[in-house]
Amino acid sequence: MRRLKLILVLGGVIALLASVGVAWATTGATTGYPQPKNVVPVTVQAPFENRYVLTAVGSGAGIRSGEMKFEFEEGSSPQFLVGISQFYVYSPTGEIETSLFTFYPPKALPNGKGLSFTALKIGASATYGQLTHAGELRLFNPEGETVKGELRLHGGGPWPVEFKVLGEEERYTASPPPARQIHEAEPNNPGWGGEPAEYIGSYELTNGAEDPTAKAGTLGPVIGVAQGLGVRGAVVSGGSMQVKGNPAVATVEIETGGTTRTFTLTKLAWQGDQRVAQVHDEGPDSPPVGRFEGTGGQGEVRGDLVSGHSVYKVAFKLER
Amino acid sequence: MKTKFRFFASLLVLVAAGALVAAGCGGGGSTSGGGDGDFVSGAEAACTNANKQIAALGTPQQDQVTGYLEETEAVIEKLHREVAALDGSGAAEVAYTEGLAKAIPELTKMSNAARSENFDAVRELSAGLVRIRLGELAEAAHLESCAEVPTGES
Numbered sequence: 001m002r003r004l005k006l007i008l009v010l011g012g013v014i015a016l017l018a019s020v021g022v023a024w025a026t027t028g029a030t031t032g033y034p035q036p037k038n039v040v041p042v043t044v045q046a047p048f049e050n051r052y053v054l055t056a057v058g059s060g061a062g063i064r065s066g067e068m069k070f071e072f073e074e075g076s077s078p079q080f081l082v083g084i085s086q087f088y089v090y091s092p093t094g095e096i097e098t099s100l101f102t103f104y105p106p107k108a109l110p111n112g113k114g115l116s117f118t119a120l121k122i123g124a125s126a127t128y129g130q131l132t133h134a135g136e137l138r139l140f141n142p143e144g145e146t147v148k149g150e151l152r153l154h155g156g157g158p159w160p161v162e163f164k165v166l167g168e169e170e171r172y173t174a175s176p177p178p179a180r181q182i183h184e185a186e187p188n189n190p191g192w193g194g195e196p197a198e199y200i201g202s203y204e205l206t207n208g209a210e211d212p213t214a215k216a217g218t219l220g221p222v223i224g225v226a227q228g229l230g231v232r233g234a235v236v237s238g239g240s241m242q243v244k245g246n247p248a249v250a251t252v253e254i255e256t257g258g259t260t261r262t263f264t265l266t267k268l269a270w271q272g273d274q275r276v277a278q279v280h281d282e283g284p285d286s287p288p289v290g291r292f293e294g295t296g297g298q299g300e301v302r303g304d305l306v307s308g309h310s311v312y313k314v315a316f317k318l319e320r
Numbered sequence: 321m322k323t324k325f326r327f328f329a330s331l332l333v334l335v336a337a338g339a340l341v342a343a344g345c346g347g348g349g350s351t352s353g354g355g356d357g358d359f360v361s362g363a364e365a366a367c368t369n370a371n372k373q374i375a376a377l378g379t380p381q382q383d384q385v386t387g388y389l390e391e392t393e394a395v396i397e398k399l400h401r402e403v404a405a406l407d408g409s410g411a412a413e414v415a416y417t418e419g420l421a422k423a424i425p426e427l428t429k430m431s432n433a434a435r436s437e438n439f440d441a442v443r444e445l446s447a448g449l450v451r452i453r454l455g456e457l458a459e460a461a462h463l464e465s466c467a468e469v470p471t472g473e474s
Contacts, residue, residue, distance in 0.1 A: 121440070216454055218374060220470065221375070222446070
């Protein structure tokens with residue numbers, strides 16, 4: 001049954017892909033999406049049925065530009081909207097990659113503010129496991145030709161987004177123009193606390209899970225590799241962190257699936273309970289491969305360590 | 321006549337007793353978890369070889385994951401063929417062989433997801449491999465090398 005649902009949804013996705021963007025054909029039917037459990041009045045959804053171009057986005061999302069389309073699922077009763085987007089995102093190495101998302105099902109935001117949708121990431125071809133939960137898109141009620149909202153992806157955000165409605169005949173022959181980057185207030189105090197004594201030292205990992213490779217025999221390494229992948233948080237079974245120097249640099253060791261990975265964190269900064277840093281995988285002088293974002297204080301640091309396509313959820317405690 | 325009959329009767333008893341002794345010593349296959357000698361030595365050799373190949377693959381970078389999964393899949397397929405050919409008959413031996421067989425379609429799905437750069441799916445699908453608990457199955461079949469996790473470069 002789940003397989004059937006997946007096939008149906010993929011059918012819809014493919015149909016939508018054919019309808020959204022530049023290089024794709026004009027309009028296409030959206031079919032195959034199951035009727036959502038929550039019914040949102042058509043009058044609430046109708047103002048969002050449009051094609052859009054991304055005009056502004058929070059810089060933390062790493063999105064350069066994008067297009068989006070919402071249309072009613074063909075033949076649905078009661079009617080419901082399904083969305084598709086093509087975002088051009090900055091990869092950790094600075095290259096631009098294409099990222100496809102579908103937005104389904106719609107839910108009404110409290111106090112009639114607009115709609116929210118689950119963001120589902122689409123893989124490159126319609127094979128098993130191609131739709132994965134990636135976050136949430138909130139769209140506030142349109143103001144003229146502008147729709148503002150919030151986007152959460154891969155455990156990050158929310159980032160502000162702003163879309164402009166595209167005219168019926170408005171098409172881009174190449175990727176859409178770059179969206180304005182909205183810079184959020186970043187922590188900018190050096191280190192991870194007011195005094196070095198608050199954060200310098202050795203840390204132990206406090207959120208380690210059972211090592212999934214321990215009883216896997218010959219399959220252990222492949223499980224280890226797989227468990228370290230993905231944007232929804234790799235399974236971390238052990239680790240440690242050393243913070244030293246001025247400016248402070250953190251060396252993080254993470255055990256994931258029987259493999260130990262070492263990262264170097266530079267540009268440590270804090271503001272209130274926010275803790276951020278730049279992530280390198282081959283020493284402090286190597287190019288950054290990601291970012292650490294989290295919270296901390298009183299000898300504890302917890303958050304997401306992003307390296308390329310992998311996200312490690314870590315919690316460390318300073319050993320006194 | 322009586323002597324002749326006694327001779328044949330004694331011969332018959334001896335033949336029957338010999339057959340019983342042979343049956344008792346020959347074993348007629350391994351028992352559950354007991355571990356057939358030929359199966360154990362054959363499977364251990366196959367696992368040692370497979371473990372070496374897997375260890376040699378090291379830890380791939382993101383852009384090498386598809387190749388890594390395809391190569392692992394090939395190693396496990398070969399290991400399964402070799403172990404299945406040993407025709408283990410004990411329950412633990414059969415369970416280990418079946419564990420290898422179950423791993424192959426899981427690895428195929430993971431390779432497919434990696435080809436589409438759906439790394440979340442690769443990670444989620446790996447739960448299927450974890451559930452097989454191949455190392456435990458190997459331990460139950462007294463396969464020490466098969467129970468070991470190959471150590472690669474980090």
